[in-house]
Amino acid sequence: MSETMPEAPAGAATAPEGAEPPEAAEGAFQAPQEPEPHPLGVVRTPTGNADVDAALERLADADELPTEGHVEVYEDAHGQLRGALEELDRRPGPPPPGPAAAAAPAPGPYRG
Known part of the structure; x- marks a missing residue:
């Protein structure tokens, strides 16, 4: 048993020396x-x-950015x-309507 690395349990599969680690293996x-x-x-x-049109045009900039850049544009x-x-x-x-508007007579029927 090594002081830096513990031994693998009995029966455990180990990669041969020089082999690629499992995460780099094909597939x-x-x-x-x-x-x-x-x-x-x-x-x-x-x-x-x-x-408003300028803000909408600014949103078009998100089309050319990766997803993490969208927040800034939004x-x-x-x-x-x-x-x-x-x-x-x-x-x-x-x-606002003033006192003159309140004092004006209401339109009535036409008398001509």
Whole structure:
């Protein structure tokens, strides 16, 4: 028995010296390789909003990246879309009705 390596139990199969380890043997299980990135062919229709269209174009970048790069693209596009929504909230809307609108007479039947 060696001090660095214990002996194999009696009857255990051992590889001959110089043989390839079992994981490198032909036909041994190997983890599947991730396929090369390729475009999905999703058609992006312009929305008419430049900020939203830019975010959608940013999503197209994920087509050329391996899977682990998708998160960064999705987070970036999400941030752009949030910014576009926040910008809509900042735009002034029509003025609120004032006292003059409440004092105006309601339209009635035509008397001509």
